[in-house]
Amino acid sequence: MDPNFLQVFIPIAGLLAVGFAIYLARDVLSRDTGTQAMMDVSATINEGAVAFIKRQYTTIGLLALAGSVVIFVIISVLETASVADTSHVGVDIGIRTGGAFLLGAACSMTCGIIGMLVSVKANVRVAAAARRSLVEAVQVAMRGGAVSGFLVVALSLLGVWSIFAINGGLSGGDSTKDAPFLIVGYGFGASFVALFAQLGGGIYTKAADVGSDLVGKVEAGIPEDDPRNAGVIADLVGDNVGDCAGRGADLFESTAAENIGAMILGVGVYALALKAGWPNPTAWIFFPLVVRAFGLVSTIVAMFFIRGKETENPMNILNRGYWVTTILSALSLVLITYSMMNTNGATGDNGIPTWIYFLGAGCVGLATSVAFVYITQYYTAGTFRPVKEIAEASKTGPATNIIAGVSVGFETTAVTAITIGIALLASNWLGAHSGLGSVGGVFGTAVATMGMLMTTAYVLAMDTFGPITDNAGGIAEFSRAEAGARDITDRLDAVGNTTKALTKGYAIASASLAAFLLFSAYIDKVNLILGRQIAAGTRTAADGLMTSVNLANVNVFVAALIAAMLVYFFSSLAIRAVGTTAQAIIVEVRRQFREIPGIMDYTGRPDYARVVDITTRAALREMMLPGVVAVATPIIVGLLLGYEAVAGLLMVGTIAGVLLATVLNNSGGAWDNAKKYIESGQLLDENGNVLGKKSLAHQAGVVGDTVGDPFKDTAGPSLHVLVKLLATITLVMAPLFIR
């Protein structure tokens, strides 16, 4: 197929996906909204969520605006000084970078807001559908989730493509080559919003969860999601603002940043192709976007395979769609690599065509994605050794439960690191033997990343399925729906827990692959600046370009140490923020129990709105410190220790962040499911009696679950964002670190 057609296909696929998202949203909204009681509670949740999002995104919007101005000023001044000219090139670059930042921030915010609004509407409709049919409930939840999934991937694709076009990227020649560097601001804008969205939402959701559980379940002895608990609406709101809006922003950033990183590496191959006289050298730069476009189409097709039997395990229904996406993605990779990677007959090692090597690298990415789905399942599902081990340890109380959970969390880093290591080595090896030399090696890892991310829209839909069904269950419980409906929402909720865990594994793996690629992009960016300075005479040629990141340099080592520390310190702040906010909720709910008469016998109505308001304020206040620390640290290190040290910070920060996030996500998931394992009556004492709900083992399990909450839903996901923020902030701010 003509590679030019494939390039045109990028905006077409993006617009198609947006249209499909609108279709899905309309379909969800047209569904039955259930009983009056369901509609009432849904309206209350909606109100709380909208209030939080409004306040949160106003804050984030203002921060982003300020950020764009700061970026404009810094980049303009530095670029002007660096090229030592008077032609306003520097100011032009400053405007382009600041503008791209603002656009990235705006797109990310749009995705977060729309995705969240749709999922709030989907919740009650899933609860209503659950009164009739499991399959229908699955479909509504998955379609609601897919709105967010498609919007995120499509907007990130369209956004990157548009700025690329605005910066002259479609013209071929030098503009095409320079354009990827000008759009890094877009990725930074997306990271910036994602950081605060994930932190604020993550703190909100877990503080509300932990706070209302402790004061309701533990202190007052009433069930979860019981309407007498004034914190329960805040808890339900939290699922939407944390899990939906937060993860959406997280993966929006991933896709944007990785598109850009891969395109920058494509520039390296472009230069090679130009020199070798291959046809269509720009195809190497467009390649990542085309892959993404085909991933979107594969996912659209897969949405029609989400059907099954009423008696089927809902996980199987979702898996069917995932496999359709994966297989279609693999097939389209054949088409894309064959069409776009025309080397004019030049081959890689052993006479094998170049495109076959990169097809291999893309499949390594897809395989990594599948591997992570199963690895996460092994470590966090109740059918395997790790969760059972934690449940067994619960017999001797909360202390042994925690010790076992931490041990499992630490253990999960092994298979995670080894899988990522193999993926990197394999894709690098394939690229290096493709006939493109060392440039090919790095590009091989980029292709693997792209392959892995082809299924993003589907994975994100599965992820949002989690909070939607969680909320549907809450609405069913709160509105005291019939047992049949609650039974279905419970089953969906359990599946939702698994899909949420899977997405985190997926996000981690993609962040690690991306890190290596964004890291290479950083080196390219630094060398671009150094080269320009040498050409302009503001730097002596003897200083040379950056060819390595030398860990034996004391500045680099100290920066690496700071990076590994940042990951812990940032998590500490995020976890503490949950504790502080939860404390505020506990105090307020206790006050309401005490002061509002008749709450306990359902004659008095708790003041839900007040708890929502308190949680909102506290979460927004608490997100500031970790957010500022994350943004400031790389800049301070860069200013003090220079650009090579920043490279060390970036790389070691990624490694440390990815592994700590793995520990936090998986231990949290395993604790959650160990509690569920005990609740399901599968844990037996030495005489074969069931140790179920209310047993000491169960109490220990509840402690583990509560500890895991801020781990897996606040600190862990925020670390994904931090890792990518480090990459985008250093890419944009690179001129600041070069003296």
Place this chain on the structure above:
Amino acid sequence: MDPNFLQVFIPIAGLLAVGFAIYLARDVLSRDTGTQAMMDVSATINEGAVAFIKRQYTTIGLLALAGSVVIFVIISVLETASVADTSHVGVDIGIRTGGAFLLGAACSMTCGIIGMLVSVKANVRVAAAARRSLVEAVQVAMRGGAVSGFLVVALSLLGVWSIFAINGGLSGGDSTKDAPFLIVGYGFGASFVALFAQLGGGIYTKAADVGSDLVGKVEAGIPEDDPRNAGVIADLVGDNVGDCAGRGADLFESTAAENIGAMILGVGVYALALKAGWPNPTAWIFFPLVVRAFGLVSTIVAMFFIRGKETENPMNILNRGYWVTTILSALSLVLITYSMMNTNGATGDNGIPTWIYFLGAGCVGLATSVAFVYITQYYTAGTFRPVKEIAEASKTGPATNIIAGVSVGFETTAVTAITIGIALLASNWLGAHSGLGSVGGVFGTAVATMGMLMTTAYVLAMDTFGPITDNAGGIAEFSRAEAGARDITDRLDAVGNTTKALTKGYAIASASLAAFLLFSAYIDKVNLILGRQIAAGTRTAADGLMTSVNLANVNVFVAALIAAMLVYFFSSLAIRAVGTTAQAIIVEVRRQFREIPGIMDYTGRPDYARVVDITTRAALREMMLPGVVAVATPIIVGLLLGYEAVAGLLMVGTIAGVLLATVLNNSGGAWDNAKKYIESGQLLDENGNVLGKKSLAHQAGVVGDTVGDPFKDTAGPSLHVLVKLLATITLVMAPLFIR
């Protein structure tokens, strides 16, 4: 002073310290052994400890023997192949390396065994002294601890010096230059023993602690150290085999490895001095050992300042000695740097003599040591914010207690990393401006490390003070001694907790500084081999030497990822081992409660020996897997990914290990003291009532303390050893990674 005299002073100071240790041991042994009940329980503890140590050190000895043979074979074959000659030089190097390994292992084992034996004898004498006088009890405990402290530092000094002498290091010229590389085996032997000693001892002590607490305090509701609990003797034995023998081996390794690393860096300066024609170039190689020798003498003097009033806080008495050691060390640094660093009038920047720069670097090290003492105190003592925060969080149950503790543990990495970073940058800056160029920079960090380690013997004595007083308290409780004596042992025990925490902070800081220095030594070693191969024609000169560790190389990045993972995986295995072993103890004690009649009313005697035996077997079995993983991983990575990747593994493994150890040690220490804070009645509820023992907050505090046990006493200290093992194993095995 004549630098040659200072060199002669090395063996003199070493022998003096050994003599002083013998004097202290005799003094301790001559003391009153208390009541018959005390002597009985002491004898039982002694029996259990000796049984464990005998079995453990037999196992370790056999492993070390096998290790030395493997090393001999590998090094002989590789060195022979590498120099491509037939003169048996390779075999000679193999014998020297294997022999050094065996000597290092033997010295480490000797220190562990003697230190442990003396501390077991000291326990009962401290308990007896506590019946009369606080100051006497402090003195006996401190003198018992100092036996271990002096032996460790003196044997490591004498050992390194002797092998240095055997390898012709005293002759001057080329032999002196090459000798430091030949003694790396000594450090590896010490690391190897330390790894298994710390793992086995750490698993034993915490499994016995956690197991007997859970089955006694929690299940049966009897106090800690109650004679009815069959696990209590195992618990008391554990303090000796874990805290005394384990930490002794840990710091023996530190001092040995760091001596060697600093000497290797001294070789770099030696070459410089030779070229510049400075007098006494070999002084630069001897310098680290002379510093160590003066540190020993300073500590001997300080031992005579351990006196005070009966009413004084015992911590002040110990601090007095610490400050005497620090000040004498600083003064002797002036003497050493002035005498040994003769640059023939050549100066550093601004005309300041070279030796003043290095005096500054040494003082940076001493200051770092002091800083860590206070940092650790801030984070783990009940008088400051972090511990109070955890105690407050305990009010809402074990979950919030755990969340707060993890948050504090994560937070402590910030000030740790920043302090280490400043120490490295400052000492590197001083060295780089001393007139020695970039060689001086690295040597500056070596001098800082030496400065920091001058106080090792004293710090180690304070550390061993901890388990001795802990045991003395146990003996007093077990033998139902009079209240006055128990009151004194309680006060000493609390101080002991602080000193144990301090030592860990100290060990962490020294490990980080050492890492940078051993890392540079690794690069020197690799280049020595590469250079020899190039000279011998087995490698082309175009390949060049190793000048950087390029993180952007995919092999290096993957190795770094594996290293960061190893740290978690190893900790996971260590923590799980405690859980598994504790489970075995719980089952046995439960059985005894059930099957031995009259235990509860003191008419039946529990079978203590059986629990000791079960714990011994389980701990030795469980130490194997983490031990083997730690030794095998760097070798496998080196074989698969090459020598540059190993450098990445070493560096990132150090960073990750140091920070995770910080998290584990400090969260554990903070949890422990939060429990003590609650027990002391300082925690109040909202109405001002005390939430003391038996309150819900206290139960939550006990959970945190139990979780912290394997963190701070098994995994954390084992990580110190792992970090240094990575350095020594890669130094010795370097020829294996070069192809």
